[in-house]
Amino acid sequence: MAISPLYALRETGQNLWRNILLTTATIITIGVSLLMFGSFRLFNDAVDNATQRWEGGIEFVIWMNPEASAEQDSAILEALVSSPQIRDHTYVDQLETFEEFKELFADTPEMIEVVTPEAMPPSYRVVPLDPDADVVEELANQFRGRPGVKEVVSANETIRSIQDLADRAGIFLFAGSFVLLAAATLLILTNIVSAIRNRGREIEIMKVVGATNWFIRIPFMLEGLAQAMIGAALSWGGLYAFDRFVLSEFSQPDGLELLAGFQVSDEQFLTTTIWLLGIAIVVSVIGSLVAVTRYLDA
């Protein structure tokens, strides 16, 4: 026997309205927790985008001239391999650099249109044995001004600070969202248990006249889902504002040069949106399933 959509909607609406205060508290908690989780993801994505060439212990980058000769190139390579102070290095060719550039400026296609892979400088990403700033600077200096080298850029302390700050803020946002999501699950459960108790006589009659368990359960489960979805929609709105008005500010021409590229792509934003929806569904299913199996079927 199928449940009529009109019946399910009417019952779900009534359940939500009867407990409007608790419903509002639940929606706000879900919204804030998902906003924190979404911010954690977007912030991490933005930091990764902005600092991706400084990951894996890379402390300085030797940018070569696109026109550097093979001899000049191999001289640099030989110096890197033979140096006892250098643990590792990676060569990034022009095509890979172009791909990196495209990712960094994904939201400004006009920048991508004016460059070609041939114009991109290849580079060596260098991981020294000792990451101490003075040692890194001294090592970097050994390569500055050598034939074929365009520029040597070292990761300065500000970049390291941003990565460190992002890590700490990420832990706070992730832990905070986790705690709030647990609270939201309990609130959904409480809300549904309260609705079940309010409708005790109705449920008793439904069971006596032969309504199926699913017919009785579905409006309560939809109630949990509705709260989670409204909460997710609110958090999505908050994240959209965060992306458009905060993250994008960093990449403005008059912003800090260091923070150029501190933004997320549309694809990353969509992935986060899917995460929000998925978590909202999981939270509502857990909360409402526990409520209906423990308090409705008893």
Added chain:
Amino acid sequence: MIKLENVTKVYKGDNVALRDATLDIGKGEFVFLVGASGSGKSTFIRLLNREEVPEHGKIFVAGKDIANLGTWKVPYLRRNIGYIFQDFKLLPNKTVAENVAFALEVIGKPRHVVKKQVPAILELVGLSQKMSNFPHELSGGEQQRVSIARAFVNRPLILLADEPTGNLDPQTSVGIMRLLDRINRTGTTVVMATHDRGIVDTMRRRVIELDRGVIVRDQARGVYE
């Protein structure tokens, strides 16, 4: 229609509510269950509605062993059994018609069936003029009539009544019994637990007496004691 074979129901603390009960109730019979409080009458009714499961024995309703019925099949069993409560259990925020319609809506009956059957059953119980009233606007007898209409609207094979006149005065009780008798004459089996000596002695139907969970008397056209 109903058959019990050596049915025993024990609650926590070795409290035996029904002991080794065996009996047959035929289609269209009207049966009174009598006995002191705690004698097992309500347990008997709850077992028939599969609200309880026996520890031993078999219970057949319309040929099906309901003691071993899968949980998901229980709602379908209950669609063949009407249930009348002593305290009516009407939904206070719904009108008379809505209370009755509720029993059909929650088992997925189409709207046109609900629209046809609700006025017909309210006509049968004599409440056509009060379809739009709320329960608090009705007398006790009228509320019990709504409860009977709700139990019978789906035309069940069996009607279980747990002290349906327990909250009513003698005169109103007579009216309720006339209604149950009328329903019984349509071929519906009625099993009614009661303490009402006057009703049992007047109607002279089959009487099953329970004493501390044991069937001590099963008498055709019987009296209260």
